[in-house]
Amino acid sequence: MPFPRPHRDDVLIAAVCLLGGLLLWSLGVHTNGPYAPLPSWVTLVPLVALAGLELLRRTMPRTTLIAGTAAVVVDPFTPGSIVSLLMFADIVYAAVVYGPPASARRIPVTTGMITLAVTIGFLAWLREPSALLIGLVTGLVSFGPATTGAIVRNHREAAEAARLRAEQTALLAEMDRTQAVVAERARMARELHDMVANHLSAIAIHSTAALSLDDAATTRQALTVIRENSVEGLAEMRRLIGLLRDSSGDAEPAAAPTLAGLDALVEQARTNGASSGLTFTLHDVRERGARLPAPVELAAYRIVQESLTNAIKHAEEGEVLVEVSNDGGCALTVTVTSPFGRRPGPRAPGSGAGLVGMQERVALLDGTFEAGPAAWPAPGTGKIWRVRAELPVPDDKEPSA
Template structure:
């Protein structure tokens, strides 16, 4: 068995105790005078043993306490040394502070019972109040250090628990901050995609048409659409950059898009998709005077915007129908349908980020979202691509008292 290396402070305590005890012994100063069963030199035996055990007070506290108890029991049969009693008291203290939790709970109780038993025993034996001094000394070198060690240990454990709680709080705060950053980045990505993708898609389609068709009128019309979408896209980018900055220089932030702008949105899509043989229709049956929460209107607007962009990029020739109506209960139902199949001619590439963005917007509002091919409700065997989103509308009315 390898004995752990003693702590530097323990070495200092052991050396100081041994030298102090030797000094008192050389001067003939004993705790019990010269009236003892054993000669004075035997005082050095418990003194040396306790000094050695001080080296183990931190690394092997239980062993030091058990052996120290045997040494201090031997001390009354010698002339005695006050230093031996002090070192034993320190060993009891260390056993509580550095020992196991079970030892820390058991030692104060045990030393208290021993102190009480010694006091009662000597009173019954001597039948003299002076026996109380024996009990007092026993309590000072056993119960007192054990109680002090328990108090110190409790304070240290409380401080460690507080430190761990502070670390956990800091960790949770960092996790919350990281999640907030991720959520904000996702929101910015959705806004950037929804605001700019429509214009860039139109630019890509019309620039491809201008390059592939050798016709001056078609080229001029395509360049006109490209310029309009470039200007509008640049304005949207400037608005987004202004929102991201602490101070954009604007007297007030730009208002978020609402359902009132659907007519303009469909009209813009009609201009951008005319060359692809697409027609756009808006069918709105909801109460136009009813006000909806801003997050619901923004989500509905962006879903329509992205659906129209996808239709311009991928839909076959035919009608693109936008329907906005009141769903079951308090909800807003947005449906966009377009022809679906193999589309000839120039088309813009897609990444799927638009569908992900729409799904995230609906999920944030606890709504339902569907997007995919479906059977056409009309005659024929054609298929349509349908985007359907149901957005719950919270009841903002406060309950009556």
Template sequence: MALSLPRPHRVDVQIAVGSVLAGLAWWGLGLQMQADRLLGGTWALIPLFVLSGLELLRRSRPQFALVVGTLALVADQFTAGNLASAMMFTDIMYAAVVYGTPAAARRIPVTTGLITVAVTLGFLAWFREPEAILIGVVTGVVSFGPATTGVLVRNHREAADAARLRAEQTALLAEMDRVQAVTAERARMARELHDMVANHLSAIAIHSTAALSLDDPQTSKDALAVIRENSVEGLAEMRRLIGILRDSSDDREPAAAPTLDGLGALIGNARTNGLDVTLDDTRAPEDDKLPAPVELAAYRIVQESLTNALKHASPGRVTVALAQEPRALTVRVTSPYGDPSGPRAPGSGAGLVGMRERTELLGGTFESGPESSPDGKVWIVYATLPVDPADKEVTE
């Protein structure tokens, strides 16, 4: 099977061709690096062409090029020598560190340093002349120097790659955070929109159905009054929400969020819509002020529970109970469970999902479903809202 060699890089081809031309010019001018060698000047062309061929493999086969290049440089010492051959060897040494394996990049500088020291001491002991140190200097220039330069370049490239990777990871994490923030904001606005408008629209749907179904002028008039009231209130809520969405300036006065102080008005509106609602608030006046997210969640849970009772509950009493525990606020809403006798509005299940999301965002627990009671079967909504958002175990 034929050996498949990779296509050399364009820069490597230019280095090889330029080195060969420079070496031929050096040889043609009769310049020699060494005198009185065993082989004549023409023999110096063999290492020259071998090293120029290895230049084509400096990126794809750096370690192979270094091993063969070292042998070619040793062979060049038995000829008159060529400066281009020595220069190409230094480039091959440099490329072996830059493009070689991490193990080779660590090993080559140490090896060339030891060789440089050994050659210097060996020739100094052999010649016993200070000029022998020059041989060690030349050895360091063509081996240890390029190797250490390659280490510096490789470390710089690896640091740049690491910095680029960190930048890409940071950008990716930022994009993920942005997507999560957008998703969370969309979910929050969906909950707010549903909780603010669904109650009014449900009342409008039920009373408009009653007005169309019953041929009674007084009933129709009462239904139209309720429809108008809920239409006006729903329109005001929509305008407030649209204002919040449009005005994103930082200096805007924050919109007032509903609190538990508004439960009285909420209960009154539910009674106007036809629900028989009672409020059992056992919180003492001296109880600590609840955090705004807790009050908002409790208000919205009561609001949505009343909307569901208006749409789905059987005739009977709806009870809203609030209790302040040492570390949590509990909300319990019960309504008669069964087939409603009057008109009803369709539901999508988004209300229960929104109540559960609000509770879980505060680290609380949420339960809903039918349950037996002395007064018959009832539908219960029960939420435990920790007063401290960091307290995740209060409901367990």
């Protein structure tokens, strides 16, 4: 095991203390007077030993304290040096500050008990008030530094805990910000897809029909539908951009669509899907006068809109049925069925983002969503593609007293 490299501050402390102790020894300045049992040169033994131990006060605090205690016990039998006592006090302080937590708890208690025992013992032995000075000196070089070290360590640990809490708070804030950005981007993606995909799908289908069919009437009808969807899609894009910007200029942000616009939405689908042999029917059996939260109405509207867009792009000839109901007022149910199968003629490509967007909208409201092929209620009539979403409606009524 390599010898630990001392800290540069510890090297400076050791050097200053050793030089100061040698200077006081050379001048004959001692703490115990000329009546010590050991000669003067023995004073240098604990002085040099404690100066060497100062080099290890951070890296080996417990070992330093044990060896320093043995060295300072020798000092009372020599003429003594005040520098040796100061270095031992610093070693006690370092053992509490840099030692393990168990030592930091035990050393102040142990030094306090030693100080009390020394004071009582010398009082009982000498039977003079001056024996209190011995206990005071013992407390100053042991219990005092240990208590100071415990206070400093507690402050350091509290500061470190505060720093860690600040870092955790900053990390949580960054995670919240990232999640908010991701959620906002997902919401923007859903809105952009739902607002524009319907018009672009109609444009793609009718432009393909105009290019593939050499008929003037069909071409003129297709171009009319293309123009209408282009204008409406551009208006939708402008409204979306206005919502995303801090200021949309002179135009006010458009209100979110509601279920009151389902008739217009289905009528637009009839125009866009006429060339594909599709018919569209709306059955709105909601209770009249029932009010729904804005998020529920927006989600239901977008689900119908995306389902009609998918029907125009993929459904074979037949009827597309839209059903909206709110049985009991506890949930809003939206069901869209369309003929399932491959149809001849032009088709618009799909990316699957529409189904993902519908699932996300329903999940945000804690509802249930299902989409896939199913059998017609009447046997032997083929399959249908069914989209069904059940959106919970919160009960906003005040509880009765």
